[in-house]
Amino acid sequence: MSDKRPWSFREIIIVLVAFCFVLFINGAIPFLMLPTLGQVVWSMGFAQSYATGSLIDLHVHDFGIPNPAAVAFGLAGVWPASLLIRLGLHTADAYSGMVALWLGLAMYSAYQIARYFNVARMVSLLAAVAWMTMPIIWAHAGYSMLSLGIALLSFYFLAALRLFMVGREANRLSFIIVATYFASAIIAIFMDGYTFMMFACGSSFLLLYSFITRPEVRNIFMKVVIPVHTASFAVAYILYRAFIGKSGFTAESIDMFRGWGLDLSFIATPTTGILWLPDFLGLSQTRSGEIYYGDASVWVTTFSLPIILLGSWAWWKSKQRFKIATGVFCIALLSYYMALGPSLKINSIKPEYLNLQVMPAELAIAPTFNAWISENIPGFNTMRASYRWSALGIFAFWLLFIISQARKDNSRRFAVVGLISLILLNMPNFQIKWKKSVAERNMLQQIDRQLVTAFKQHIHPGEIVSFIPWGNDFFANYLAPKAGFRTYNIGGDKNVQAAIIAWPSAMLQAGAPLDTTKAKNALKLLVDGAADVLVIPYFDMLIRTPPLLNVDETKALQHEKSHKIVNISPRPDQKAEFQTVIEALKNLPYIEVSESSYFSSVRLRQQFTGPDNRMALLRSISENIKYPIYFGANLKNNASGALLQNGWYDLEAQHVWSQSVAKLLLPIPQNCGIKTCYAVVNFSVFGASTERPVKVIFNTMNKDAPWNHTIAIASGGQQTVQVPISENEGVKILSISVPNATSPQLMNAGPDPRVLGISLQKIELSK
Structure with missing residues (x-):
């Protein structure tokens, strides 16, 4: 770079104008524009959660529960945005500010690449603008960190050029060059998986090409460049794997x-x-x-x-x-x-x-x-x-x-x-870009004023919420930390895959489409104390088309300063779709349904809240269930909801499968008060044989009358176990554990990936 003269005031102004132009094209001018809406809601949920927690805790604890959730991609964008939120910026401006920072680094890197090849200063600036205004960057704004990852290819490959383009006399590299290369690999993998792979493949090919075509530098390549390259990507992968808790995601x-x-x-x-x-x-x-x-x-x-x-x-x-x-x-x-x-x-x-x-x-x-x-x-x-x-x-x-x-x-x-x-x-069309980006910033602010406020009015701080039916619920990310509750739901398909592993079975079974049977089964979450409130939303939790926000485009695109540019409205079709379900829940004597403009909230009535009252409710429900009890498709929903506690799959024709650990409520008839009765549990065990005996552990959770029993099963045939029950116990909860339960898929017995414990067929009463 031959031009070492100081920057003139005129040149500095040109640089600032060029940068503002780049931010405008990308819709990322803080306090004025927002690049997109849906992905902002998803990613800024993580940022908002980080902002209310520890600086060094990179997992969220208020959505995707019960396990801490790691953002599947984009940590390199989410965490800096959380710092801006801590400084008091609104979520929209924290996102735009974060995007502006990364775009600034990408633009500077593109400029430096041009200067590296001795291109004139102002031409280099123009080259940087040309890269930053490619549609492959700004038209991907709806995919959040993917857009930033593509823009940062200039940063990644600037680091690669500085590492690979060593002179023949060199026998070592500066610390800055090595550290920057390590940093680029780590930023890439925590920004976006696609562009990390592009960087890894592109730089590896460039390294190999340089090694083959430049024999004069092979010595330093063998001693320094190749080890730095290999270690950088290895460290990045190890850190990412440790963060998300697994080696990768499911192939498509x-x-x-x-x-x-x-x-x-x-x-x-x-x-x-x-x-x-x-x-x-x-x-x-x-x-x-x-x-x-x-x-x-x-x-x-x-x-x-x-x-x-x-x-x-x-x-x-x-x-x-x-x-x-x-x-x-x-x-x-x-x-x-x-x-x-x-x-x-x-x-x-x-x-x-x-x-x-x-x-x-x-x-x-x-x-x-x-x-x-x-x-x-x-x-x-x-x-x-x-x-x-x-x-x-x-x-x-x-x-x-x-x-x-x-x-x-x-x-x-x-x-x-x-x-x-x-x-x-x-x-892009300047007018459309301006109006769209301004309108999306206004939408996010309106979400805070209307939707978040509605949740604060109906959901108490710290309560556990289950949105039903669940899906890829972007809004769960945003609403939980904003309104102060905790929820099982989470947005992002990879994050959903990670979260459902630890969900209660009643939550798992409440996916779309929602009907009365699923909704009543989900009430187990309330009775078990696994959730405090069920929420049936009248808006699209994924923010697809048609959107949650019914925007008066004429007003929104005028960029008025009024706070009422955008009106958040429920979807009438979705409200009507759930009306039958809501009416059925209202008819249950122990359930209280509260309706707002945007959702219905479902709770236990006040007299049934708390551990003791919930047990009394379970006893009340189970009193109407008579022996023998046959577990199959014909079992009434109320009965299955009461009897099958945590750890069960859906009812099948003649039985129901447990997971490796499950809980079962045993009704106690009134005539079992004088002498002890026995609930005779009829079941079989998956995968049990003489070559593979399977241990099944039964124990009751009653403190006053503990009971446990362990059986080693060596066949797949019918088995029974007699569980003592007595009227003075009130409610009997039986825990069933199969420590080495496995799946048909792992046993090469079929494609079913479910981990199967026991197959419960019926429970009889013996005196």
């Missing part, structure tokens, strides 16, 4: 990779309503999910023909002078190859009969032969949105253009014209 079906693969027509033709200049020139094409595979992100983010052409030209011009250019060009080609997914698509249209986002193999033009990679290699097998690999390709082509400008005989004029053309072609 290959049809999903195919459906979210990049259609070549998306590269060449932008989508209508996304880019201002192509729309103005009539060069855009209308696209929708009714016609194309995947979702909108596949076709609104991937227009990249201009940078591909510029980058390819740049490689041709600079490949002889700069060895690294061919390595970067190969990264671009390989990235686009992976972005295609398992099958080639060129304006591929879904047939009318197919209403799916995934794509069957027989509908593709031809295979790309990368399906094996996506199916079998860890990391690759979870990158289900294949098209996102194009982000690395776009960055590589941008980098090639920057490298080409390092030639001394190059004219600055061409670089300036090329970069300005890129920026103009990639611009």
Whole structure:
């Protein structure tokens, strides 16, 4: 970098204007704009929870209970935002402020890459703006940290260039270069999994290419560069694995990779309503999910023909002078190859009969032969949105253009014209961007004023809430720390997968669609004391279309200062859908239902709250249950809800399976007061045989009359155990434990992944 002169006041002003322009394009000007809404609600729930807890505790304890929850991705964004919330910023401004900070680092890194190749100062700034205004970045704002991860490819590869481009005389590297590389790998994995994989693959390829083509530096590569590279990604992976508590996430079906693969027509033709200049020139094409595979992100983010052409030209011009250019060009080609997914698509249209986002193999033009990679290699097998690999390709082509400008005989004029053309072609409609981002900030503030306030009025601080039916509940993340309650529900598909492992069975069984049977079964959560209140929301907990917020677009898009720009309204169809369920719950004598504009809350009546009163309620309910009791599909819901406490799966035709640990209520008839009666439990045990005996432990939880019994079962046949019951006990709770319970899947006895304990068929009474 030859230009070492101080920055002039004029240059500083230009830099600030350029940065503000980048923030505007990304919808991230604090106190004015918000990039998106749905993912903000999801991620800022974690940030709000962090902000009310310890600085060093990186798990949340108020949603996704009973286990502490780790944010599946985006910790590198969520934690800094929590610091801004601690400083007093509103959630919306904390999010925009956090985004602005990371975008600032990404823009600075892009500038430094250009300066690294001796590009002039102002041209480098223009190059940085060109990278930061790529649609692959700003059009992914709805995916929160993915957008930031893509932007930060400049930061990651700046660290890689400084590490790999060592001179032949070097025998060591500075601490700053090594530390920055470690930091980049750790930030990448905690920001977003997709871009971490892009960084890992791209940098590894660049390392290998440099090692092969630069024999003069192989000594320092073997001694320093390769160990630093390997250790950086190994440490990052170990830290992430320790944080989320497992090695990775479930692989996706290959049809999903195919459906979210990049259609070549998306590269060449932008989508209508996304880019201002192509729309103005009539060069855009209308696209929708009714016609194309995947979702909108596949076709609104991937227009990249201009940078591909510029980058390819740049490689041709600079490949002889700069060895690294061919390595970067190969990264671009390989990235686009992976972005295609398992099958080639060129304006591929879904047939009318197919209403799916995934794509069957027989509908593709031809295979790309990368399906094996996506199916079998860890990391690759979870990158289900294949098209996102194009982000690395776009960055590589941008980098090639920057490298080409390092030639001394190059004219600055061409670089300036090329970069300005890129920026103009990639611009969104300014008016729509402004109005949309301002409206979304107003929406989040209105959520606080209306929805959070409603929950504070109906839910007491510290109460345990169960939203039914449960699903991918983004709003649970936001409402729990904001309103001060705790909940089993959580948003984020990976976070839901982690949370449900520890949920009570009654919660597990209350998924969508909600009906009267499921709702009454969920009442076990209240009776057991596992929850204080059930909430049936009249709004979409995932914030999909149609949205929770019924916005008067005319008013919202005027950016009025009034706090009533947005009106949060319940969905009438959802309220009507649950009306039958709510009326059925109201008819139960021990249940109290309170309705608000946005949800119904379901509680035990005051006289049944507290441990002693709940036991009295259980006794009252069980008095109407007569022996013998047959467990099957015909068992009345009220009876199953009372008898089957924690640890049971759904009733089947002639039995019900327990988990490895379960609790069972045994009714006590009045005529068992004089002498002891016995409840005869009829059951069988999964997986028991002479080669694999299974121990079953029974014990009662009554302090005054403890009883326990252990049986070693060596067959899958019918078994019985007699449990003493007496009227003076009030209520008898039987705990059943099968320590080495397993699943049919693990026993190679079928595809069922459930861990099965005993199969309970009936309970008889013996005197």
